[in-house]
Structures are given as structure tokens and as C-alpha cells.
Amino acid sequence: MNPVPTALDERFRTAAAAAGLLDLAYDVLDETPVGPLLVGVTRHGLARISFESDPETQLERLARLYGLRVLRSGRPVDRVRRELDEYFEGRRRAFDLELDLQVVPAFHRRVLAELARVGYGRTTTYGALAARAGNPRAARAVGTVMNRNPVPIVLPCHRVVGANGSLTGYGGGLDRKEWLLRLEGALL
């Protein structure tokens, strides 16, 4: 069977996004220093960055969260791609992106809003973040929020470490957390 030529395929994917018909447009950024990333964007903004980049394992879940009209489409992801590239090259210290956190529960959103204020090259602890979100005893819950952060790197959960300074954990694995902190000069 003749496969659909790439140009025609891409033309449709671009048109689908341009017509505003997608619940989520995603693309896989194959060559980042932290490995391939799946990036998902809704019409409201960046909704998803996943280290689990194989769409096969992600599509059903994304469709359940955002709607059935999920399609790979590079164009809507271009801006996120560019900002991430600049960040990885050390040329960007803050992201200027709209976020779509509609699927995130309220408490998680409050914690993520505090997380967003932890600047480049700085670190904080789970307990301190819990306190800033209004519940000093919720350190463990904050750990869960970090683990489920829908947009790691852009919302910098890698900047949250244990009270004793240990890296503790990271949804994308500790190697990546360490790499990101080194990039930012927070680890020597």
C-alpha cells in the first residue's frame, strides 16, 4: 500500500491545528540533552511535557485528559520547542509561555503556582514549598504534586530538593534532575 507522502501528511496536520479543531496538538522533541520529550499544547497553552515520549503509551491518557482530538502537529509546538532549545543551550533563564493547567486539581495548582516562583539556579525544599502554599505539614503531598507536574522543566520541579539537600526524587529520574540543576549552576 502506498503510504501518504510526508508533505501531504504534514499539510493536514498543520491545517487541523490552524482550523482550531484539536483538543491537544503534540510533538516529540527527539534530541534534547535530557532525552526525547513529548510536548502537548492546547488552544490555551502548554499542557504537557513528558519524559515518557512514546506516543503509543501516551495517546489514550492524553485523550482521556484533554479530549479525543489529539493529533501530532509540529507547528503549534514550535514556540515551546524554541524556548526549550534556548533553555538547554543556557540562553534562557525563564519561560514566557502560556500554561493550560485545567486538568490539574486546585491544591496541585496552588503548589505549582508557588513552584513557578522558584527562580533559575535556586533550589527550595518540599517543606518550604508546602509552607508557601499554605500548609507547612504537606511536604509529602507536595512531593506528589511534583511527581505529577504536567509540565516539568517549565514548571521547575527539579529545583525542589530534600531538607538535607539530597536530590530525593524526580519524575524523569534523578539523572535528569541532576543534569538540569548543573545546567543552572545550582549543583557543582
Place this chain on the structure above:
Amino acid sequence: MSVSVPPFETFYDAHKDEVLRFLHRRVGRERADDLFQDTFLRALRAYDRLEHGEHLRAWVLTIASHLVVDGARRERPQAELLIEPGGDDSRPAFEELAPLTDGLPPKERAAVVLRYGYDLGYDEIGAALGSNEQAARQAASAGVRRLRKEAQEP
């Protein structure tokens, strides 16, 4: 239990090659590219209203076929469909029909190709032709009769 509707990417990936092949055969390469995009945009517009994930292949070929018929109708007005009572429901192989169907009026051609080449139900073909099951059955049947007649002429 009904089959759930898959994410659009999965649906698109599963059917895009066949839809393009179908359109190539119907309208030629150049028009097929445009209709390919229109077919899947139309599918995308309707996608969140689907109630289950069954017959999606038939559904998308129906959309494609509808666009082919629409385009043909716009380009050259056709004579009224020849409708005769009573159906001939025998099924000639698609391979025998394929080279012959180009001479048929668009509705009959679409009905014959969808019924015998793609095994769609008459209800689905009816939807594709903007009419109903009965009209689709008659169009397919009229198409087959016309083909037989042409084949028998010296």
C-alpha cells in the same frame, strides 16, 4: 459493549493510507490531495460527536466518497439517477468492477465502489450520498445493471 472511540491520531494513522488510495482511484492524484485533507478535516469536525468506535473505516470512506460525489456534482451536472424497483444483490468481485466503474454516473459509481469494493452497508452509503438506505441500494443495483449491460454490448 461498544468499542470506544480511539484518539484521533490513532484513527488517522490507521486509515490515512487507504483513504488516499481510495481517492486516487476515484479522482486522480491531484484532486485526491485536496480531498484527502478535506476528508480528515471533516472527520475531525465530527469526531467528538461519535458515540462509539465501530465502523470507523466505513465512516471515513463514506466521508471521502461524499466529497467525491459533491465535487463531481459541482463540475458536471448529471442526469437523474436511473432508479428501478427490485434489487439485484449478487456481488461481483471488485476487481472486475474497478476498471469499468469510471463510466457510471457519480452516485451509482460511489454506491457500487463502496458496496462491493469496500463492503460498506447500504445505510452508510445512503448517508454518504446524502440520501437513504433504500436509494443507496437502488443506486448500487442500477450501477451493477448498467455495468452488466455495457459488458454485454459488443
